[in-house]
Amino acid sequence: MAATCTREYSVNGPVLYLAFELSNSTWKLGFTIGPAQRPRERNISARDLKALEWEIEQAKERFELASDTTVVSCYEAGRDGFWLHRYLDSNDVRNMVVDSSSIEVNRRKRRAKTDSLDVMKLLSMLIRYCSGEKKVWHVVHVPTIEQEDNRQLHREMRALKKERTRHINRIKALLICQGVRTEIGNTFLHELDGVRLWDGSRLPEGLHALLKREYKRMMFVEAQISELEHERAEAVRSSTKPEHKMVRDLMRLRAIGINSAWMFTMEFFAWRKFRNRKEVGALSGLTPTPSQSGSSYREQGIGKSGNRYIRAMAIEIAWGWLRYQPESELTRWYQERFAQGGSRMRRIGIVALARKLLIQLWRYLETGEIPEGATLKTA
Secondary structure, eight states, X not given: OOOOOOOTTOOOSOEEEEEEEOOSSEEEEEEESSTTSOOEEEEEETTOHHHHHHHHHHHHHHTTOOTTOEEEEEEEOSTTTTHHHHHHHHTTEEEEEEOXXXXXXXXXXXXXXXXXXXXXXXXXXXXXXHTTOGXXXXXXXXXXXXXXXXXXXXXXXXXXXXXXHHHHHHHHHHHHTTTOOOOOSTTHHHHHTTOBOTTSOBOOHHHHHHHHHHHHHHXXXXXXXXXXXXHHHHHHHHOOOHHHHHHHHHHTBTTOOHHHHHHHIIIIITTOOOOSHHHHHHHHTOSXXXXXXXTEEEEEEEOOOSOHHHHHHHHHHHHHHHHHOTTSHHHHHHHHHTTTSOHHHHHHHHHHHHHXXXXXXXXXXXXXXXXXXXXXXXX
């Protein structure tokens, strides 16, 4: 009996293949109709969509294709984001955004690297992918405009918190250079006037003015963080959007607060439709990477190929889960298998627990099934 296989990007009939090599000033385009056909290369100014449309039409004429011939294209995920994908999709071009790290490269110490060679490589791999070789590379899942916009708030907050830390460290470093240690709180400016050096003298005027300006910059960042936190809390409290309901559902579980619930939802669960637990583990980068050759076998650790912010947050929440969910099945599993080992064994175990916890949270949001043994918050 013949096997039946559905391929999302497989095509029938004549096809025009298009590969992009994007840069800030120039885009290199590569066109072909098959592996035996010499590609057509063209350069256009970056973001010149009229020139792109014209080159596609010229390529169809060059290869003697009908005007309604299917066009399949690809480019590497990077600085240009997803706007080009949305434009191509709106013009009936079947585009793929490719994970750059999944593209195979020559392993020799030195290899030729030019835009022309890169676009030829993309074209050959695009043809292989459309012919059914699905593992030739990894295609990025493109979010909608709304889904992408939902990720801006917590990403901005993360950047602001890093900036606040830089200001605090700079103030402390400037004071330490003068042999002074003091707390940086709401009364810092008042206390700064009373700071004395080792010989009882006041801080130099230039340093004193610099510290005041640095502190004011830090307080400006602090105000922006507070504004974002208020906006996030208001959305969780009153919004009826499905993603905000997910945040509320996660926050019902002990050990999960608004920071982790928001990030898990907006970066992970709200815009991806996982089919199984393996996809959950793979996207978080918490899957194992074995290395086996003949009788030699070793484990290289987790793949770290997914979302690094989700991975870091999952491990942090896993430690909190042990503390606030001591009666859950996941905690008992960790205690029986890893708790009696050394510090290295416990760290290995917490990564495994983080992966299992993410899978349990996915099932909880999909089916409403609370992780076994877990308790909910009373309020």
